[in-house]
Amino acid sequence: MEDAATGIAIRNVSHSYGPAGHGVLALDRISLDIGDCEFHCLLGPSGCGKSTLLYLLGGFIPVQSGQIVTPKGVVTGPGPDRSIVFQNFALFPWKTVRDNVLYGLKKAGFAADERARRAQEYIDLVHLTGFEDSYPSQLSGGMQQRAAIARTLAVDPRILLMDEPFGALDAQTRRVMQEELRAIWRRSRKTVVFVTHDVQEAVFLADRISIMSARPGRIEHIIDVDLPKDRGEEILEDSQFIQLSEQIWRLVREQAIAATRGAH
Numbered sequence: 001m002e003d004a005a006t007g008i009a010i011r012n013v014s015h016s017y018g019p020a021g022h023g024v025l026a027l028d029r030i031s032l033d034i035g036d037c038e039f040h041c042l043l044g045p046s047g048c049g050k051s052t053l054l055y056l057l058g059g060f061i062p063v064q065s066g067q068i069v070t071p072k073g074v075v076t077g078p079g080p081d082r083s084i085v086f087q088n089f090a091l092f093p094w095k096t097v098r099d100n101v102l103y104g105l106k107k108a109g110f111a112a113d114e115r116a117r118r119a120q121e122y123i124d125l126v127h128l129t130g131f132e133d134s135y136p137s138q139l140s141g142g143m144q145q146r147a148a149i150a151r152t153l154a155v156d157p158r159i160l161l162m163d164e165p166f167g168a169l170d171a172q173t174r175r176v177m178q179e180e181l182r183a184i185w186r187r188s189r190k191t192v193v194f195v196t197h198d199v200q201e202a203v204f205l206a207d208r209i210s211i212m213s214a215r216p217g218r219i220e221h222i223i224d225v226d227l228p229k230d231r232g233e234e235i236l237e238d239s240q241f242i243q244l245s246e247q248i249w250r251l252v253r254e255q256a257i258a259a260t261r262g263a264h
């Protein structure tokens, strides 16, 4: 097997929780290649192992069988090349926006003068200019998530892992954040793996979408999202967007029905 990949190479990865031999099989021989700078969404029924796969990519839980390879080599644990954004923002409530971003930079080993410059650059990028000295509790949910994204992007990870990052936001804010994320991704050119339950969100954001089966999670379908690279709200009315969303919705629904029937 190779010891470096251009994007992310997931090779025959299985994962069980609980005691060996008696545990719950969460992922079953997942193989998937994600291209460099690709925006890849993972969709699938609840409990199919989307978060597990993301945590394995991040190195937050050890790979039990199979192999995950990135440009930095075989994943054996967390690394500065891979960062994660969670649904619940994960900001320090006692630190200001600036200090939250600076914390990430300090932890990643950036020099002091570089830290201040980068913190401001990424606060500006997510449109939080003017809120540098605000505490998370003084910000709306969307602003908190933008601060969390700034903290994650500032350390310039090559791979950005996102676990339903907009799941806690209201529909309107969520829509704005999707547009902003896609625009930021277009500028910053990173490989993104994004977990969501929301078919429209996946089609709006992704270059490709993996649809997973009910547990134990397998990759059932990989769909190319052949839509313009620059996407704004108008794309929601595009017939190709609507058709693709419906097609994917049907495929996800099949898996969700299989999950409720315990067919796997």
Ligand SMILES: Nc1ncnc2c1ncn2[C@@H]1O[C@H](COP(=O)(O)OP(=O)(O)OP(=O)(O)O)[C@@H](O)[C@H]1O
Binding pocket: 017, 018, 024, 026, 044, 045, 046, 047, 048, 049, 050, 051, 052, 053, 215
């Ligand atoms: N720490 C754990 N111990 C035991 N079982 C776990 C643990 N974490 C997850 N599981 C089980 O593994 C399976 C996959 O969980 P995971 O959270 O990865 O799924 P998911 O697709 O992200 O779910 P959801 O869409 O509901 O967030 C689930 O059946 C879950 O109950």
